[in-house]
Amino acid sequence: QVHLVESGGGLVQAGGSLRLSCAASGRTFSDYAMAWFRQAPGKEREFAAGINWSGGSTSYADSVKGRFTISRNNAENTMYLQMNGLKPEDTAVYYCAARYRDVYRSLNRYDYWGQGTQVTVSS
Secondary structure, eight states: OEEEEEEOOEEEETTOOEEEEEEEEESOGGGEEEEEEEEOTTSOOEEEEEEOTTSSOEEEOTTTTTTEEEEEETTTTEEEEEEOSOOGGGOEEEEEEEEESSOOSOGGGOOEEOOOEEEEEEO
């Protein structure tokens, strides 16, 4: 079992920045690929960014590429999402997720989920 806890969400003006964190506990963190998904009101949960078990490979949705950076610190069992140039359309609940080894963009591939953290971007 992997337990995930997100933090760092909040209210920010358009153009601003936030840094989300996802703290993991349970099994060996470095065995797991990690990802950020987001869900806006009335919309389906969607992939935002992912990072493989070693941190050597990352993947981004086109909507966030160039603005968001995913990273991880395996020594501290923590994953991060640095979000710059935030837009109102980035408003959503952001969830971290974990699965063994490799990143996939489908949420059905992920076995463990956090409770989510709200990000609100005002115009």
